[in-house]
Amino acid sequence: MTEITLHLNGTQAAHTVEPRQTLADFLRDRCGLTATHLGCEHGACGACTVVLDGQAARSCLQLAVMCDGRSIQTLEGLRADPVMEVLRRHFHESHALQCGFCTPGMLIMGRDILQRYREPDAQTIRHELSGQICRCTGYAGIVDAIVAAGREIGTATR
Numbered sequence: 193m194t195e196i197t198l199h200l201n202g203t204q205a206a207h208t209v210e211p212r213q214t215l216a217d218f219l220r221d222r223c224g225l226t227a228t229h230l231g232c233e234h235g236a237c238g239a240c241t242v243v244l245d246g247q248a249a250r251s252c253l254q255l256a257v258m259c260d261g262r263s264i265q266t267l268e269g270l271r272a273d274p275v276m277e278v279l280r281r282h283f284h285e286s287h288a289l290q291c292g293f294c295t296p297g298m299l300i301m302g303r304d305i306l307q308r309y310r311e312p313d314a315q316t317i318r319h320e321l322s323g324q325i326c327r328c329t330g331y332a333g334i335v336d337a338i339v340a341a342g343r344e345i346g347t348a349t350r
């Protein structure tokens with residue numbers, strides 16, 4: 193077992209982890225942060241996306257020990273995030289979820305896109321979401337929601 197220190201959802205704490213435990217399993221099984229979903233477990237679907245040192249990252253591809261000293265935010269830690277609040281509302285209004293399995297990863301990637309692009313268009317969003325899989329194929333609503341959220345945030349900051 194190895195001791196690591198994480199800044200997780202705003203709280204810094206030490207944890208003891210097995211060297212081969214993935215960050216995704218650590219978050220779900222040890223921390224109870226089950227908004228981080230596991231689909232493919234090999235980096236192909238994006239369901240496990242979290243924010244690692246401020247950038248979207250796949251938690252199934254990281255070992256927890258590799259995250260020693262780093263900052264991690266899961267969907268649970270973004271409840272009060274102003275961009276996430278706008279995104280959640282537009283996901284609801286655009287019917288951007290069906291079973292909801294991909295939704296945490298889509299929301300975190302949507303937030304990441306809106307932090308990198310001002311008022312991104314649908315083509316840009318589709319390109320940026322190309323690594324996120326929705327098994328219900330609800331992509332149209334997801335793209336619409338991120339476009340609308342980008343417009344609202346852009347208008348508010350003009």
Ligand code: FES
Binds near residue numbers: 234252
């Ligand atoms: S579970 Fe991590 S990318 Fe699919």
Ligand code: FES
Binds near residue numbers: 288291292326328
């Ligand atoms: S809403 Fe079901 S996988 Fe995307």
